[in-house]
Amino acid sequence: MSDQGKRLAAEAALEYVEEDAYVGVGTGSTVNLFIDALADMRDRIAGAVSSSEASTQRLRDRGIDVIDLNSAGRLPVYVDGADEANRFLQLIKGGGGALTREKIVASASDRFVCVADDGKMVDVLGAFPLPVEVIPMARSTVARELVRLGGRPELREGFTTDNGNVILDVHGLSITEPIKLEQTLNNIPGVVTNGIFALRPADLLLLGSDSGVRRLKAE
Ligand SMILES: O=C[C@H](O)[C@H](O)[C@H](O)COP(=O)(O)O
Numbered sequence: 001m002s003d004q005g006k007r008l009a010a011e012a013a014l015e016y017v018e019e020d021a022y023v024g025v026g027t028g029s030t031v032n033l034f035i036d037a038l039a040d041m042r043d044r045i046a047g048a049v050s051s052s053e054a055s056t057q058r059l060r061d062r063g064i065d066v067i068d069l070n071s072a073g074r075l076p077v078y079v080d081g082a083d084e085a086n087r088f089l090q091l092i093k094g095g096g097g098a099l100t101r102e103k104i105v106a107s108a109s110d111r112f113v114c115v116a117d118d119g120k121m122v123d124v125l126g127a128f129p130l131p132v133e134v135i136p137m138a139r140s141t142v143a144r145e146l147v148r149l150g151g152r153p154e155l156r157e158g159f160t161t162d163n164g165n166v167i168l169d170v171h172g173l174s175i176t177e178p179i180k181l182e183q184t185l186n187n188i189p190g191v192v193t194n195g196i197f198a199l200r201p202a203d204l205l206l207l208g209s210d211s212g213v214r215r216l217k218a219e
Pocket residue numbers: 026027028029030031080081082083092093094095096097098099102
């Protein structure tokens with residue numbers, strides 16, 4: 001894992017931020033670097049719509065105005081990280097537990113710019129345990145259904161999402177049909193959403209390494 005790669009990718013995303021508009025902001029260590037870089041152009045943007053309490057705090061600490069998505073309308077650009085990405089720019093997200101708000105803000109944005117270090121690129125999604133956000137009372141029923149689908153769900157101990165829910169991290173999935181699995185999991189009663197971003201993949205992937213940034217579009 002390359003911190004320099006994360007930083008270069010995060011800084012490269014600045015060129016896609018539109019002036020005088022609100023920018024959608026994801027969550028995680030790579031996005032934290034993006035927020036730090038965004039602070040240098042805070043006077044040229046209207047502000048941000050955030051996908052987590054943690055990002056909201058960091059944005060405000062750096063003098064960037066944060067508004068509610070309901071007050072914002074469509075966003076030109078959403079910038080967020082990923083836990084895994086494939087060549088179709090389908091992603092696994094939610095390692096930090098912010099997947100639901102991230103998926104909502106991504107869906108409200110015209111362009112999704114994903115920022116990641118090059119260690120996140122995979123042939124087949126699923127080596128990273130798939131986060132699934134679940135309403136607490138449905139934890140056991142959802143877990144049994146995930147086992148039936150071939151996964152090994154583990155409760156993320158001591159963790160509650162910004163929405164007051166729990167996360168099941170599902171091990172052992174080889175996700176060869178991301179769109180289908182995203183839909184199947186979201187149809188389980190009690191699932192709020194899952195960390196597959198395939199129905200709405202990224203539009204652009206900025207993949208950082210020690211030697212620079214590769215810009216990938218979906219194949
Ligand atoms: O819930 C967290 C998010 O989906 C993050 O974007 C993802 O976990 C990647 O985080 P990081 O940039 O720290 O690797």
